[in-house]
Amino acid sequence: xxxxxxxxxxxxxxxxxxxxxxxxxxxxxxxxxxxxLCADKVDPYVADWFERGQLDDxxxxxxxxxxxxLLGMHLEGxxxxxxxxxxxxxxxxxxxxxxxxxxxxxxxxxxLAMFAIWRWGSEExxxxxxxxxxxxxxxxxFGLTEPDIGSDPGSMRxxxxxxxxxxxxxxxKMWITNGTIADVAVVWAQTDEGVRGFVVPxxxxxxxxxxIKHKQSLRASVTSELVLxxxxxxxxxxxxxxxxxxxxxSCLNEARYGIVWGxxxxxxxxxxxxxxxxxxxxxxxxxxxAFQMTQQKLVDMNLEYTKGVLLALHLGRxxxxxxLRPEQVSLGKLNNVREAIEICRTARTILGxxxxxxxxxxxxxANNLESVLTYEGTxxxxxxxxxxxxxxxxxxx
Amino acid sequence: MNIVxxxxxxxxxxxDRKFESDNTVDREGVDGLLSELDEYAVEQSLQxxxxxxxxxxxxxxxxxxxxPAGAVDAIxxxxxxxxDKGVHVQDDAIAGSDAFxxxxxxxxxxxxxxxxxxxCGMASTDGGMGVVPAMLSERLGLPGATLGSSIELDGQTLKxxxxxxxxxxxxxxxxxxxxxxxxxxxxxxxxSFKGIMAAKKKPVExxxxxxxxxxxxxxxxxxxxxxxxxxQARPPRTAGEIVxxxxxxxxxxxxxxxxxxxxx
Numbered sequence: 326x327x328x329x330x331x332x333x334x335x336x337x338x339x340x341x342x343x344x345x346x347x348x349x350x351x352x353x354x355x356x357x358x359x360x361x362l363c364a365d366k367v368d369p370y371v372a373d374w375f376e377r378g379q380l381d382d383x384x385x386x387x388x389x390x391x392x393x394x395l396l397g398m399h400l401e402g403x404x405x406x407x408x409x410x411x412x413x414x415x416x417x418x419x420x421x422x423x424x425x426x427x428x429x430x431x432x433x434x435x436x437l438a439m440f441a442i443w444r445w446g447s448e449e450x451x452x453x454x455x456x457x458x459x460x461x462x463x464x465x466x467f468g469l470t471e472p473d474i475g476s477d478p479g480s481m482r483x484x485x486x487x488x489x490x491x492x493x494x495x496x497x498k499m500w501i502t503n504g505t506i507a508d509v510a511v512v513w514a515q516t517d518e519g520v521r522g523f524v525v526p527x528x529x530x531x532x533x534x535x536x537i538k539h540k541q542s543l544r545a546s547v548t549s550e551l552v553l554x555x556x557x558x559x560x561x562x563x564x565x566x567x568x569x570x571x572x573x574x575s576c577l578n579e580a581r582y583g584i585v586w587g588x589x590x591x592x593x594x595x596x597x598x599x600x601x602x603x604x605x606x607x608x609x610x611x612x613x614x615a616f617q618m619t620q621q622k623l624v625d626m627n628l629e630y631t632k633g634v635l636l637a638l639h640l641g642r643x644x645x646x647x648x649l650r651p652e653q654v655s656l657g658k659l660n661n662v663r664e665a666i667e668i669c670r671t672a673r674t675i676l677g678x679x680x681x682x683x684x685x686x687x688x689x690x691a692n693n694l695e696s697v698l699t700y701e702g703t704x705x706x707x708x709x710x711x712x713x714x715x716x717x718x719x720x721x722x
Numbered sequence: 723m724n725i726v727x728x729x730x731x732x733x734x735x736x737x738d739r740k741f742e743s744d745n746t747v748d749r750e751g752v753d754g755l756l757s758e759l760d761e762y763a764v765e766q767s768l769q770x771x772x773x774x775x776x777x778x779x780x781x782x783x784x785x786x787x788x789x790p791a792g793a794v795d796a797i798x799x800x801x802x803x804x805x806d807k808g809v810h811v812q813d814d815a816i817a818g819s820d821a822f823x824x825x826x827x828x829x830x831x832x833x834x835x836x837x838x839x840x841x842c843g844m845a846s847t848d849g850g851m852g853v854v855p856a857m858l859s860e861r862l863g864l865p866g867a868t869l870g871s872s873i874e875l876d877g878q879t880l881k882x883x884x885x886x887x888x889x890x891x892x893x894x895x896x897x898x899x900x901x902x903x904x905x906x907x908x909x910x911x912x913x914s915f916k917g918i919m920a921a922k923k924k925p926v927e928x929x930x931x932x933x934x935x936x937x938x939x940x941x942x943x944x945x946x947x948x949x950x951x952x953x954q955a956r957p958p959r960t961a962g963e964i965v966x967x968x969x970x971x972x973x974x975x976x977x978x979x980x981x982x983x984x985x986x
Contacts (some may be wrong), residue, residue, distance in 0.1 A: 335738060350795070354802055354918045361912040394915025406915035457984075 339597055342631045347638055348415070355412045356652070359419035362393050367423040372683040375424070375546040378538070383506050383547060384464065391416045395420075395431050397439035403455035404691035405439075410649075411641035414502040414586035418637070421590030425693035426546030428587045433502040434458060436451065437582035438465025441522060445564040445572055450524050454509055466507040466534075468498035468551045469573045476706050476721075478513070478520075479570055479588040483553060485514040485521060485563075492563060494523065494531075494556040500700070504534040504549025512553065513573045522564040522572050531556040542696040578651050581701045582644060585657035586637045588651025588697060592630050598685050599672035606677075613675070622671050629664040635661060652714040659707035723774055723781040724836040727767040728828055728858070730762040731793035732848040740770055744943065745848055746818050747848060749790060752963030754874050756796035759843035761910035764800045766838035766873050766903045767841045768911070773875070782806045786814060790934075794926060801921035802913035808926035809835065813929055821849070825857035827941060830934040832862060839880065843901040844869055855902035865895035871906040 334343065348356070366389050374380050390396055394406035397398050399413040408416075413435075421428035424508035439458050442465075457463035464677065474481050483496025494514055510525045510532070525532060534549040555717070600623055603614035613619045640657045645650040674679035681688045698704060709721045733739060733752040740748040742936045756764075764780065771781040785800040787793050788811040797808035811831050819827070832840055840862070845852030857981070859866025870882030870893070883890060895901075913921070931938055939945060965975045980986045 350798065351918055351922075354799070354913060355915065358912045358914070358918070393912075393913065398915055409918065412915075509748055 338600060339442065339593060339627075340570075341536040341627055342632065342635070344634055344638065345545040346708040347535070351410075352412055352415050355408065356415045356419055358393060359416045362389065362395075363419060363423040363427075371424045371427070372686070372689065375426075375689050376544070376683055378540065378544045380426075380545060380547070382629065383430070383503075384461075386427075387434070387461035387464055389461070390431060392461075393420045395435070396461055397435040397443070397459045399435070400439060400443045400455075400459075403443070403451055404459040404554055405443075405455065406459075407663070410582070410644035411638065411640075412719050413583065414637055414641045414680070417583040418590040418634075421587035422594040423590075424545050424689065425591055426543045426584070428590070429502050429543060429546050430588070431532055432580045432583045433467055434461075434465050436583055437467035437576050438507075438509065439486050440501075440579045441564075441572070442524060444575060445522055445567045446524065447561065447565050449474035449561065450564075454524065458509075462490070464503055464506050464552070465572065466501050466503040466508055466510050466549070467573075467576065468501050468504075468512040470497045470498060470500050471575075472497055476703055478573060481513065481515055481520070483512070483514040485516045485523060487517075488507040490560050492523065492557065492558045492560065493555040494525070498553070500537070500550035501534070501549045503547055504551055505536040506549050507534065510534075510551060511549065511576075514553075517716075519568045520570055520572065521568060523558060523562050524564070525556060525558060529556050529558065538555050540695075542692045544692075566719075572609055573657075574651075577620060577701055578623050579656055581654045581658045582640065582649070584697060584701055585640055585654065585661050588661040588694065589630060589633045589637055591697075592626075592665040593631065595669040595687045595690050596623075596626050596630055598687050599626070599675040600659075602676050602685070620676060624673055626668045626671050630668060633661045633664050642692065652710055655702065655707040658702060659704060659711065662694060662698050663704065666691060666698055669694060723771070723838050725767045725770060725781065725839045725841060726786050726835050726837045727763050727783060727785045727800065727805065727841045728758045728827045728832075728854070729764065729785055729787050729796050729843070730846045730848075731755070731787055731789040731796035732757040732846055734907055735938070736846055741950075741953050743875055745941070745953055750791070754792050754795060756799040757843060757847045758910075759845055759847055759905060761799075761803075761843075762903050762905055762907050763843040764803050764805060764839045765812055765897075765910040766870075766901075766907050767839075769908065770839070770875055775930045784809060785843050786828065786831055786835070788819075788824060788831075790817070797926055798921060799913070801924045801926075802917045805924075807924055809984070810853070810928045811928060811930075811934065812928055813916035813931040813938075815938035816941050818946065819941045820946035820948045821851050821853045821857060823941040823945055825854050825861055827931070827934065827936060828854065828858055829861035830936050831929065832858070832933065834929075838897045839875075840864070840898075840900045842900070844902055855900055862900065863899050864900050866899075866900045866902075867893045867895040868902040869904055870901060871900065871904045873903060873907060889948075910950075 397405040398408045401407045417428055442454050458465055469478055485492045485494045507527050512523045512525050513520055531554040533552045536546045603619050604612050606613045636657055672687045713719050731754045734755050737752045742748050767783045771783050783805040785797045785805045785808045787796050794810050842855040855868050867882045869884050870886050872883040874881045880895045880899050882893050901962045965972050
């Protein structure tokens with residue numbers, strides 16, 4: 326047995342296992358800058374945006390996010406910051422600790438729209454769009470899901486047909502983050518050669534993106550329908566090489582990875598709110614944090630939070646090493662969103678009636694995570710992906 | 723234009739503060755960081771550099787700190803914010819130095835660096851004496867414009883606004899000079915990701931007392947004029963006094979309170 330006389334570092338209630346030790350100085354610097362930006366530009370306003378279902382100035386916010394370097398931060402070149410996957414994850418956690426809607430804005434811009442152009446676009450498409458998107462001067466969206474097509478994108482109905490040297494797009498896309506405010510849409514459509522991707526400037530005639538109202542989740546985020554009504558594009562608008570679902574799925578894998586981290590941000594924020602509230606709320610002459618049942622809840626929340634962050638960090642290290650498998654992203658997304666929503670709901674009960682008020686972040690996070698639970702792959706799909714990986718049996722086709 | 727900005731690595735004020743048996747701060751159990759008040763000094767240095775632009779020739783901002791091995795984190799933060807290079811004076815003999823001894827080491831380090839302007843924060847967030855900038859100016863034999871809440875540079879003339887309790891004064895000094903800035907001088911920027919990446923390639927030199935020609939006997943706890951005799955935890959916060967206005971006397975009670983605290 327080894328003994329040591331070193332003084333023990335202090336116990337951190339929101340990092341009980343001391344996972345901070347595993348972060349590099351640069352990862353902590355990224356965290357600190359994102360935290361500061363959120364404290365200045367998001368946290369004071371986000372409950373109001375959520376209540377009104379509208380961001381004050383999404384374009385201004387995108388520029389702020391861009392000037393810090395958040396947009397496409399893990400991409401190399403074209404004005405992108407070129408940070409590591411783990412640094413990207415740390416940033417997602419901090420963004421989602423503020424609000425899942427803000428993290429969604431960044432995920433869709435960087436991991437879906439920008440990644441698609443960066444990975445599959447022609448040199449001209451990259452030059453035209455990526456530097457402006459990295460700076461937040463141009464906003465992107467990503468159209469895969471349709472009104473009737475979710476988990477089974479291979480059955481999509483949006484079609485691109487050749488007309489001379491042009492392409493003409495017809496169809497509908499649904500639940501598209503950033504759609505109404507976007508300058509450019511990456512749209513996936515069926516063609517005679519299989520699914521292909523198109524870079525669609527949103528001022529192209531026939532393109533419109535009405536905003537989806539009546540959401541009870543991600544209210545501090547723009548969600549839209551994309552209507553493609555005879556949208557005529559030159560041949561150069563198509564991604565040159567990629568055919569089939571490999572194109573869009575490679576992008577989704579990027580965004581899902583960010584969610585593995587992000588969900589833990591929402592969980593941390595709710596856990597912190599519950600811990601603080603439990604210490605101040607006096608019932609029967611003592612703080613409710615002094616009751617065993619409250620402590621049980623707080624400790625259980627923290628166990629799952631701690632395990633979720635460890636998992637995210639481990640997957641981040643694998644992604645940086647180039648060894649992260651898509652099934653592992655499924656594992657992370659499935660576990661961390663499921664546990665995060667449970668943590669937020671438990672926090673809600675600790676806050677009692679105050680738990681449903683926007684005066685506290687808890688119900689906002691819980692409601693937001695209802696979207697995060699199913700977007701970028703439902704619980705069912707990620708479960709079946711893992712089931713197939715474990716058993717060799719495909720249970721969804 | 724060469725700007726040297728002096729910064730301090732301090733224990734994170736949000737953590738528990740502990741002291742060693744000799745009443746110096748226990749740095750082992752606590753995370754350290756760039757003193758928040760020094761971030762304003764870095765910010766003003768960077769703004770001056772940016773305003774000079776290419777007209778000022780090649781302006782350079784050098785971050786200077788004295789401290790244990792971990793103090794390089796404070797330099798790193800300033801480099802991430804945009805400073806160009808760092809100098810870390812590290813020597814075990816310096817531990818426990820008071821403001822007088824610290825200013826000696828800083829002055830000798832500044833003398834080894836090209837300097838048109840030496841910029842400091844208004845005070846450290848741990849010791850909080852706020853005397854180092856004045857001592858530094860004396861030791862360097864340079865004019866000292868301290869506690870500036872707004873800073874202008876016009877050619878070789880430095881002009882600051884200093885806000886006192888009863889009057890605001892404008893202080894001018896001719897370069898080279900020592901400047902200290904307050905937390906009212908302008909919000910400090912936080913490092914962008916490009917800044918974080920760029921800082922990895924920026925040079926940081928480590929100097930010992932021997933490099934500065936300072937004798938170990940002139941610094942440290944033994945050579946310090948001031949010593950901390952005793953430390954005590956701040957008493958826990960007491961509940962505030964609640965004034966209930968039941969018979970119309972509430973306003974008078976509030977005014978009496980403000981008068982008793984000399985707020986009016």
